Amino acid sequence: MSDNKFVKKIACIGAGYVGGPTMTVIANFCPDYQVTVLDISQERIDQWNSNELPIFEPGLKERVLKARGQNLFFSTDIDRCIDEADIIFVAVNTPTKTFGEGAGKAVDLQYIEQTARRIKENSKSDKIIVEKSTIPVRAAETLGKILHSGNNSIHFEILSNPEFMAEGTGIHDMENPDRILIGSMDTPSGQAARDELIKIYERWVTPENLITTNLWSSELSKLVSNAFLAQRISSINSISGLCEVTEADVDEVARAVGKDSRIGPKFLRAGVGFGGSCFRKDILNLVYLCEHFGLQPVADFWGQVIIMNDYQMERFVQRMLKAMFNSVVDKKIALFGFAFKPDTGDTRDSPAIYISKMLLKERARLCITDPHALKNAQKDLEGVEGEIVYEPDPYKAAEGAHAIALMTEWDQYKTLDYKRIFESMEKPAFLFDGRNHLDHQALFDLGFNVHSIGKPDRIQFDDPS
């Protein structure tokens, strides 16, 4: 299939948060491979071909500019590129189903199926199909049935190669992965396809970090990884409520617990709750699978991780209300941060969305600030009733506000001039730190009433009675 200039041609269907950056990294490390990232959205492809990339990720732009037009291409010419490709990555979205059987839990596989049908219709030679999207265990079986249906002599070898990068550190994670996981069928053609994929990754990944498994283990490992990560956050968040009523400090508890090498320190930071496009969706998928296979106690166990996350967000708003004399009607609240985590503009399933909606229901006036996520915030809150202002400057956002609620631990929020901010606010001035990100004592000393997660409140006018 490949012309002389390139060893192999790679196509990736889906130019989103995963498809764009992963293919950019592959193109950078494999200049002898032609890499084309494809999407049905002309707007997205135009953005990838412009100077305003569709997503913000540290280090991404430089790497795109290095390879774009050399061996990295972004295109909507899906049919032709499928035909020409030797290896096709599938990185389309796999959201939670919102309708019919399994609504609210199961994965909506319509984009995966559309992609499989398009690959089948446009392929004139054998191909390796790589599942990059997160999908339910045994989805490769369905994919295989679609690809090999009808009178088709073409062979598609399906591999599972889930993506483990975290947004905000995506490029670093892809260039220095803890592991690259490749699942394949235990057949000669399965092993040959697996070796083709290894040839790409071994350019920059050491052999001990290249893990190979059977297809189903690989598919399931991605869901389980996300479930374990989210479970750690819900675990420490569950303890934060207990800390608040017992004068224990959740950060001290997390430090003491995490020092145990069997437990480890990572993902033990209490906060307002986890967000992002994956954790909730992947746990719901795991829960649905467990229910489907009659494993109800297992489904309930994992379902609790989400229940705890929702509870944490509700609890945060209830604490705000209680602190602000049980009413936020007509009070201006400045939301510092809207992205679900720092160093990304992604707001999908961000706790800030839930918190905003709850505060608007209580008739607060919101002023939202974020260095990279304001456009997405506007889309997320479109049509929601209430007063919402979007303000890139945090100082202006806080002007005249009764409270600041910190939603995202952007680095720049640490170094703001909080004295200036305090002076510009209504009094008493409240600060609710949803990420335990700021220096609470210093803020208290400036005059703020400070409420954080899993720590005693610092209140200026505490009534000793």
Ligand SMILES: NC(=O)c1ccc[n+]([C@@H]2O[C@H](COP(=O)([O-])OP(=O)(O)OC[C@H]3O[C@@H](n4cnc5c(N)ncnc54)[C@H](O)[C@@H]3O)[C@@H](O)[C@H]2O)c1
């Ligand atoms: N975002 C993450 O951090 C992350 C991390 C690991 C895994 N994943 C998984 O990777 C997958 C993709 O996630 P994402 O965040 O990149 O999603 P995304 O929504 O950012 O991107 C998906 C892209 O696929 C395109 N698309 C949908 N159907 C198509 C079709 N039939 N043909 C061509 N293009 C099509 C969409 O237009 C969109 O641009 C999901 O399964 C997700 O669970 C995401």
